[in-house]
Amino acid sequence: MKFKTALSLFIGFALSCCASEEKTKAESTEKVATEGAAKVLYVTHEPGQYHDYTGQRKIFEKIAAKQTWETTILSDSYDGLIKRFSEDEDFAKGYDVVVYNICVANTTDTLAAYNVMKQTTEHGVNAFLIHGSLHSFWPTFKAPRKKSKNLELVPQGLGKGEVDKKILDKWTKEHPGKDFPVWGDFCGCASIKHTKKSPIAITKLIQHEAAAGVPDSYTTGNSELYLAYYKMKNVSQILEGTVGKTSTAPVLWEMPYDTSKVMALTLGHFTAEWEAPEFQSVFVNSINYLAKKEVAAEEK
Numbered sequence: 001m002k003f004k005t006a007l008s009l010f011i012g013f014a015l016s017c018c019a020s021e022e023k024t025k026a027e028s029t030e031k032v033a034t035e036g037a038a039k040v041l042y043v044t045h046e047p048g049q050y051h052d053y054t055g056q057r058k059i060f061e062k063i064a065a066k067q068t069w070e071t072t073i074l075s076d077s078y079d080g081l082i083k084r085f086s087e088d089e090d091f092a093k094g095y096d097v098v099v100y101n102i103c104v105a106n107t108t109d110t111l112a113a114y115n116v117m118k119q120t121t122e123h124g125v126n127a128f129l130i131h132g133s134l135h136s137f138w139p140t141f142k143a144p145r146k147k148s149k150n151l152e153l154v155p156q157g158l159g160k161g162e163v164d165k166k167i168l169d170k171w172t173k174e175h176p177g178k179d180f181p182v183w184g185d186f187c188g189c190a191s192i193k194h195t196k197k198s199p200i201a202i203t204k205l206i207q208h209e210a211a212a213g214v215p216d217s218y219t220t221g222n223s224e225l226y227l228a229y230y231k232m233k234n235v236s237q238i239l240e241g242t243v244g245k246t247s248t249a250p251v252l253w254e255m256p257y258d259t260s261k262v263m264a265l266t267l268g269h270f271t272a273e274w275e276a277p278e279f280q281s282v283f284v285n286s287i288n289y290l291a292k293k294e295v296a297a298e299e300k
Contacts, residue, residue: 037070038291041095041125044073045081045102051132055271056101063280069287078104085112092119096126096291101268103132106139110171113137114181126261126290127186131268134191134226139167141184142192142229157182159190160230188235188255188262194224197269200241202251202278208238209289210252210263213281223273225249226266239282241266252282263290 042060044053057075064071074091076084081102084091086109092098098119104112113136119125141161143153152165161182171180184190200223204216225243228250239252254263263286273279 037068039095040069040071041092041098042073043100044075045078052271059274082112089115092125093123098125099128100133101130104136108139117186120260121258129264137183141182157185189231189250190229191226192229194226195243195247197222203240210286214278224269
């Protein structure tokens with residue numbers, strides 16, 4: 001596939017496909033349009049503090065090059081991406097699927113969270129959340145780690161979300177009439193912690209297009225099992241993970257959200273995981289499923 005590389009709205013350099021130097025943090029890489037191709041927006045921030053988002057973005061580009069997707073990459077610094085979310089309420093409009101590979105856990109920018117959710121709720125763009133994306137926008141559904149004497153928590157959303165009343169009051173004042181963005185509810189399975197890094201035993205719970213190409217059970221290399229804080233009632237679990245004898249949690253699931261869908265895959269902490277055939281199979285098939293395109297891999 002031929003790519004065309006263009007400058008993003010942020011400061012950056014355009015990089016040709018044969019160049020060896022690093023791509024800039026702010027860029028937009030788009031494939032030459034193929035008639036009927038799925039339009040996929042991949043969103044990340046680089047370089048990443050706890051994750052190798054640059055390495056993972058490169059692997060995504062290799063995966064995308066083998067697919068018939070029309071692909072755009074939106075990448076910036078941590079703060080730059082949050083600012084983009086907050087200021088651009090239509091950043092994913094017109095795409096079939098938006099893939100989030102981010103980790104913005106402690107930001108209190110609730111408008112950023114609202115606009116990310118808006119791409120799915122109002123623009124109808126199906127969302128695919130990868131790993132750290134689940135551990136994002138915590139202040140919209142969980143209490144701060146250090147509770148002050150004056151902290152008042154208010155229940156929010158359809159799950160077990162709790163919000164600092166000051167954050168909720170600020171939202172209500174600045175955005176009257178708009179629902180408070182509860183990120184945990186949007187994710188389907190909210191998470192606020194994970195196991196220690198170790199192999200995860202994966203079990204396929206149901207036959208699903210997104211899990212085509214992976215065995216009914218297998219074990220990953222070192223990874224993090226994200227533990228569920230709460231789970232929405234309309235979540236359909238596809239893969240489940242177990243660490244040791246006591247820690248079991250959803251690993252891959254889908255959930256209808258308004259007229260669209262949200263899918264999430266909690267694997268992918270280490271860049272090496274992205275090279276695993278099982279991970280790539282789930283990743284590709286999930287995007288094709290969300291884009292309502294033919295699934296690439298066949299069931300083994």
